[in-house]
Amino acid sequence: VICNVLCVGTELLLGQIDDTNSTYIGQQLVDAGITSYEHRRVGDNPERIEKALRDLLEVSDAIIVTGGLGPTHDDITREVTATVMGAELEHDSAVLENMKAIFARRNREMPQTNLRQAMVPKGATVIHNHLGTAPGLMCPVGDKTIYLVPGVPHEMYPMVTDTIIPDILSRGKATAIVTRTIKTWGISESSLAEQLDAFVQAGETSDVKVGFLARGMNGIYVKLSASADTKEQARAIIAPVEHEVLAVLGEAAYGFDDDTMESIVIDLLKKQGKTIAIAESLTGGMLSSRLVDVPGSSDVHMGGVVSYTKAVKHDVLGVQVRDVYSNECAEQMAQGVAKHLGSDIGLSTTGVAGPDEDNGHPPGEVFIGISTATDTIAQRFLLGGDRKRVREYTTITAFDFLRRYLSSFNLD
């Protein structure tokens, strides 16, 4: 079954709102194993909506259309769809009752303009909207269906998941699509593509497709996807390829699917029974904030110090070295924060966020330190990008440095 998506609304074209509806519907379709080849956006113009619907009908078994079901004159999706169906609009008393009930609950009188929303193309089935006035509509066109849903995301979500997806599935055999995401840090996207080229090439003719997705401070993802009759079969096809890809990636692979770098670090700390404290200069609290994002981080994360100035590095953390852009400074920050906050491990960041160089140190020159009861180490990194990127890359680089350290040593 092929289901494509059409989002109606001039504000989508003007960049006034993000088209999160397509993203949501796309995810629901993939999860249900329904193929989708095209997501389009069109303004509130009857000729162009009609053309988009007719074009999409030629290449789809079903179309989900969001937006343009409201009461105002520019909401015309319902009327245009009736034209495409070759059907009259009829008054639907159940829809009118639902609307009246909603206005009564809000203690407001229903404007006459809302009556338009009770008009339903002949032959269409209503999907009741318990959260708003615009009903969803299932509109048959021959053996195909156009599903109309409101643009308001929280009104649209339950209609798609509870009614439309099951309806599409009941019409034909779906293909199960499984995607496995391997998350990496430390290898550039071009180098990843080179190292995994054989798998990408093989994917052209085999069932397991390999792709890349750069996700900024979350690293670069390697995506393996396969389609088969069932999810189990698709997983079984992916498994051996995943095994081989992991062997090529080595230490650069830090997690899978929903893992984040910080959730992996927290798991490692929990397994080893160690606590951490963080001293940050250029990252200004980002590391602590990312750790706190992970539920249960309080088991291992004791706290942090944002030691942005030289004075705070010296007075609060006991940094003695003069050059704040050095491995020694990162080491002393890590030692200082572990000592003062009483943690097993200290992790630190210092360096030049940019945009300008500082005392001969270029933007992106960063030092990361780790201190434990037995060991203190630091490493210099040269990171690319503007100020925001440098700070974000420093954050993931610091966690990655700690992850590799924790994976290679058992601190006991």
Ligand code: ATP
């Ligand atoms: P209503 O009954 O509220 O008028 P509607 O079906 O007419 O709903 P629109 O008027 O097109 O929908 O959009 C209503 C609101 O829904 C928009 O202001 C916007 O905030 C949101 N919205 C519409 N389309 C999208 C989209 N594709 N992605 C995310 N949000 C959207």
